[in-house]
Amino acid sequence: MTNHTVFRQLIVSLFFVIFSVSSFAARETIFSDNFESGDTTVWNSTVFGGVISLSVNNAAAINGAFGMNVTIGSPGAFSQVFVQSDSPLTETNYHASFLIDTNILSVPNGDVLGILRGLDVSDNRVFDVALTSSSGQLNLIAHVLDDADAVNTTSPVVLGSGSHTVEVKWEAATSDGGNDGRFRLLLDGSLVATVSNLNNDLDTIDDVRLGAFPDSLSSAAGGDYYLDLFDSWREVPDEVIPSLSEWGMILMLLLIVGSAFFTLRRNSNPVSHI
Numbered sequence: 001m002t003n004h005t006v007f008r009q010l011i012v013s014l015f016f017v018i019f020s021v022s023s024f025a026a027r028e029t030i031f032s033d034n035f036e037s038g039d040t041t042v043w044n045s046t047v048f049g050g051v052i053s054l055s056v057n058n059a060a061a062i063n064g065a066f067g068m069n070v071t072i073g074s075p076g077a078f079s080q081v082f083v084q085s086d087s088p089l090t091e092t093n094y095h096a097s098f099l100i101d102t103n104i105l106s107v108p109n110g111d112v113l114g115i116l117r118g119l120d121v122s123d124n125r126v127f128d129v130a131l132t133s134s135s136g137q138l139n140l141i142a143h144v145l146d147d148a149d150a151v152n153t154t155s156p157v158v159l160g161s162g163s164h165t166v167e168v169k170w171e172a173a174t175s176d177g178g179n180d181g182r183f184r185l186l187l188d189g190s191l192v193a194t195v196s197n198l199n200n201d202l203d204t205i206d207d208v209r210l211g212a213f214p215d216s217l218s219s220a221a222g223g224d225y226y227l228d229l230f231d232s233w234r235e236v237p238d239e240v241i242p243s244l245s246e247w248g249m250i251l252m253l254l255l256i257v258g259s260a261f262f263t264l265r266r267n268s269n270p271v272s273h274i
């Protein structure tokens, strides 16, 4: 191995060591449920509803054997149905993901049907994810509120048939006047909407609800949809103590660096190795 090759190997290894050490970000689970208990008892509260109803059954399973089934019944006085987790604790960054399959859901053009809602300590909406439709296709949108309760609405993105992963990343602004709050919406792992420069330092997430929020739903809506594999977490940056696998990666890279140094030294002093 030439000195040039070894030197290049050394630089690449050092780069990866520095990169891996600097990229630690702990993901702390806040609450998750795959509905495999066959009911909603792990949630803090459930509103099962009437015209719109909520149940946990096998037909609604997207992952595992059970999922949550929301059915929009015959037209009537629509009211919210949801499961609620109180686990978020005045979160300043809140991440949630879930699976959705809209199955045979029909949402008329112009209607809005909320499916996920992040709430503050007073149960006021801070963000939501909702379904709309246009040209016969279901779309995903999100609403994000700021300190003045001004609503930012993201552009509709086509959801498509079958099951999908929806993820939200909500971050409060770091200070009053900082206006650096941010909201991101991901569909099947791809970023589909971002709301930046939010003046939302007064907001935190303290409860989350998953289900149906028929704030603007006409009587022509109907059918059902499935929700499953809910997960939520906070991200804690710059974790001081790396995990076991991260230690393994660091040790491996240090060994590569060490062997490169050894080779460099041997190449520079070949006589002593004859």
Ligand SMILES: [Ca+2]
Residues within 6 Å of the ligand: 034, 035, 036, 061, 062, 063, 064, 065, 066, 067, 228, 229
């Ligand atoms: Ca499940």
Ligand SMILES: [Ca+2]
Residues within 6 Å of the ligand: 085, 086, 087, 088, 089, 090, 206, 207
């Ligand atoms: Ca709470």
Ligand SMILES: [Ca+2]
Residues within 6 Å of the ligand: 147, 175, 176, 177, 199, 200, 201, 202
């Ligand atoms: Ca503010």
